[in-house]
Amino acid sequence: MALAHKGLTQDDSTIEYVPCSFTEKDKIAFANYDRYPLLQDGETIVADSWAIAEYLEDAYPEAPSLFGGARGPTEFLNAWADSALHPTMIKPILGDVFEHILPKDRDFFRQSRTERFGRPFEELAAEWADDKDALVAELRRALNPVRTMLRSRDWICGPDGPAYGDYIVFGAFQWARSISPTALLDESDPVYAWRGRMGDLFDGYAETTTMYPL
Amino acid sequence: MALAHKGLTQDDSTIEYVPCSFTEKDKIAFANYDRYPLLQDGETIVADSWAIAEYLEDAYPEAPSLFGGARGPTEFLNAWADSALHPTMIKPILGDVFEHILPKDRDFFRQSRTERFGRPFEELAAEWADDKDALVAELRRALNPVRTMLRSRDWICGPDGPAYGDYIVFGAFQWARSISPTALLDESDPVYAWRGRMGDLFDGYAETTTMYPL
Numbered sequence: 001m002a003l004a005h006k007g008l009t010q011d012d013s014t015i016e017y018v019p020c021s022f023t024e025k026d027k028i029a030f031a032n033y034d035r036y037p038l039l040q041d042g043e044t045i046v047a048d049s050w051a052i053a054e055y056l057e058d059a060y061p062e063a064p065s066l067f068g069g070a071r072g073p074t075e076f077l078n079a080w081a082d083s084a085l086h087p088t089m090i091k092p093i094l095g096d097v098f099e100h101i102l103p104k105d106r107d108f109f110r111q112s113r114t115e116r117f118g119r120p121f122e123e124l125a126a127e128w129a130d131d132k133d134a135l136v137a138e139l140r141r142a143l144n145p146v147r148t149m150l151r152s153r154d155w156i157c158g159p160d161g162p163a164y165g166d167y168i169v170f171g172a173f174q175w176a177r178s179i180s181p182t183a184l185l186d187e188s189d190p191v192y193a194w195r196g197r198m199g200d201l202f203d204g205y206a207e208t209t210t211m212y213p214l
Numbered sequence: 215m216a217l218a219h220k221g222l223t224q225d226d227s228t229i230e231y232v233p234c235s236f237t238e239k240d241k242i243a244f245a246n247y248d249r250y251p252l253l254q255d256g257e258t259i260v261a262d263s264w265a266i267a268e269y270l271e272d273a274y275p276e277a278p279s280l281f282g283g284a285r286g287p288t289e290f291l292n293a294w295a296d297s298a299l300h301p302t303m304i305k306p307i308l309g310d311v312f313e314h315i316l317p318k319d320r321d322f323f324r325q326s327r328t329e330r331f332g333r334p335f336e337e338l339a340a341e342w343a344d345d346k347d348a349l350v351a352e353l354r355r356a357l358n359p360v361r362t363m364l365r366s367r368d369w370i371c372g373p374d375g376p377a378y379g380d381y382i383v384f385g386a387f388q389w390a391r392s393i394s395p396t397a398l399l400d401e402s403d404p405v406y407a408w409r410g411r412m413g414d415l416f417d418g419y420a421e422t423t424t425m426y427p428l
Contacts, residue, residue, distance in 0.1 A: 067287070068286060069283030069284045070281060070283045070284030070287060070288065070377075071372065072282060072363075072369070072370070072371040072373070072377070073281070073282065073284055073290070073371055073372075073379050074287045075363060076287070076290075076359055076360070076363055076370060076379060077287055077290050079359040079360075079362035079363055080290075080294060082362070083359050084298070084358065142298075144293070144297035144298065145290055145293040145294040145296075145297050146290070148293035148296070149286075149289060157287055158285065158286030158287075159286070163287075165286070165287050
């Protein structure tokens with residue numbers, strides 16, 4: 001979405017997307033890095049979503065700004081997505097992730113998530129699955145700051161159009177929809193309508209990914 | 215702090231601050247409004263913190279920007295403070311508020327908070343006081359997005375200096391410190407150091423308020 005915002009997706013022949021599974025570290029070994037996402041632009045290699053956004057903003061200053069002029073507050077929105085949104089969103093659908101990853105990645109996933117959460121993965125996934133309704137409600141509450149924005153305007157980042165803060169929140173929903181049929185939002189929620197608008201951007205760019213129906 | 219940021223506090227004789235207690239609605243009756251804060255600037259009356267910030271930004275465009283050019287992402291930060299920070303901060307110190315308000319305001323406070331929280335005020339305040347340590351820990355977790363910013367820079371809103379997002383978060387801490395001696399932050403927390411820097415701004419402007427020592 002950030003590439004599209006910068007007008008870099010209009011000629012698709014200039015971009016190569018490389019899907020990488022959890023354990024396919026060989027695909028990014030050239031970058032001397034072991035986590036996704038990763039961007040290579042000519043000789044430049046940039047890792048981490050936020051660093052990529054900053055790079056795109058600086059390398060393509062003539063294209064529409066991803067930050068609307070103020071990088072700092074958008075970085076806060078990014079930090080909120082990392083530390084408050086993602087950890088809340090994964091709970092009701094943790095088990096679904098396991099069902100959708102490549103079989104060769106399952107041992108890695110089970111072990112790394114057991115370490116991250118400090119509890120046996122299967123035990124935690126089962127507990128959260130049992131508690132799914134409450135955890136979806138918790139996610140909906142966590143979205144209150146976003147919802148407040150969307151009650152009075154179309155985009156999180158401002159009245160005039162979406163920007164990076166919209167993409168980073170939308171990215172979380174795209175991830176969820178890629179691995180789980182769970183309805184995370186109620187249809188009457190302003191966040192639901194915003195998610196639909198995001199899907200329509202750039203000629204439905206986001207809808208070209210394989211996902212569960214809304 | 216927003217007034218100081220705009221350079222409007224340099225000549226204090228041009229500003230009159232009017233402290234208002236919960237039930238002193240007569241002080242703002244002229245504005246046909248019943249909640250604080252309220253700003254009167256000449257013939258213009260503006261109510262609500264965010265609306266006041268927007269007014270100051272628009273009315274004093276030559277002064278340093280409160281939003282660094284990007285109102286939308288700062289509005290998200292403001293919405294986060296309203297919906298995630300304030301409700302988490304009040305829990306461990308709810309009983310302290312009651313101890314510090316004017317006796318004539320206590321009935322109003324008890325009744326309005328009982329309505330807001332949907333439970334008898336005394337019951338809730340006692341339960342939260344018993345659970346204070348866990349609730350302080352919950353607040354510290356809720357501050358993660360802010361902490362992420364402050365690990366790598368001095369201000370929430372950017373590397374170059376504070377802006378409205380800093381003031382709105384700082385305001386929550388000033389409120390807490392005005393009514394409770396509870397240590398909400400650990401001294402090793404980057405948020406603690408930031409709060410100290412905020413207190414030093416504008417020649418220690420914020421420290422002129424009567425508060426508990428840090």
